[in-house]
Amino acid sequence: MARPKSASLAILRAAASDGVTTCTRLRDLGVSASAIATRCRPGGPWRRLLPGIILLSSGEPTRRQQMRAAVYYTSPGSVVSGVDALRARGVPLMPSRDIQMLVTPGRRTLPRDFFTIERTSRVPAPELDDGLPLAPPARAAIDAARRETDADRLRQLLTLPIYHGLCTAHDLHVELESGNQRGSAAVREMLRRVDSTGETYRHRLAREVLAAVPLPPPAWNVTICDLQDREIGRADAWWDEVALGWQFETARTAKSTAAINPLALTAAGVIIVRTDPERLRDSDRNIARELTSAFASAAKRRRPNILAYSNIAPFATRHRPISHRNLTA
Known part of the structure; x- marks a missing residue:
């Protein structure tokens, strides 16, 4: 098995974000395609998370590593939205099954095992978290809420960002009205209830x-x-x-x-x-x-x-x- 020198491994790890990098970056650092393939074989020290995306360890990826991989795979211009964008800011929500990625309508990217693709003409300007592009809190909450069918979880999606001072109920209303109205009826009703409780920062x-x-x-x-x-x-x-x-x-x-x-x-x-x-x-x-x-x-x-x-x-x-x-x- 090809074994890069220890100094090279240190450089590779330093160049990776959250232990995740791309084949293109590895080749730019002098790692050959054959060496990458060898190290990603079963039992090897690396793991291929997505086509062209490498985890520089053999263990199960963390959610943040999956987010990083999804961003690399769907770039340029993609943004993490939904529950994961809120959790990255410290909102205590149970993780969703898939990471919700926003891309422009012309992108041909297909969804993969741990993330879904939502094509939208309204890809927001991201807020960066150590390089991870996150949708603004109100957008992330509404994107997640449109998909939610459980009433208790829907309420959490709309109230917890307010509790944590990330946005206001007015921000949520504005975002809801600005986007696609499909799937908005339950969200609209829950927002009315949130307004009636006066839940605030x-x-x-x-x-x-x-x-x-x-x-x-x-x-x-x-x-x-x-x-x-x-x-x-x-x-x-x-x-x-x-x-x-x-x-x-x-x-x-x-x-x-x-x-x-x-x-x-x-x-x-x-x-x-x-x-x-x-x-x-x-x-x-x-x-x-x-x-x-x-x-x-x-x-x-x-x-x-x-x-x-x-x-x-x-x-x-x-x-x-x-x-x-x-x-x-």
């Missing part, structure tokens, strides 16, 4: 704050009602077992001032912690102390007779309260 910051707080996970975007089902107020985060609410919206950002007015909630026995949303950006340690202290106080008193309804998927309606206990006891 602040929720993501709030989740980061709570990661350091020793409290059970709350419900999000909750409407609080009396036993006659009349709305008293709303909480951005809610611990139903102790009737504790956390509000970090303001009169400027909330859909209505009445929704965040704590007076009616306090009169009903609800304990409310209010936090200026600007403090969320700094993950203020005082917030953790305030929430922990409020939870302890709430747990000491008798839970008030109220009902609470989550507005987040599965988009509860007024006949599906968070708590199913006998509140009149």
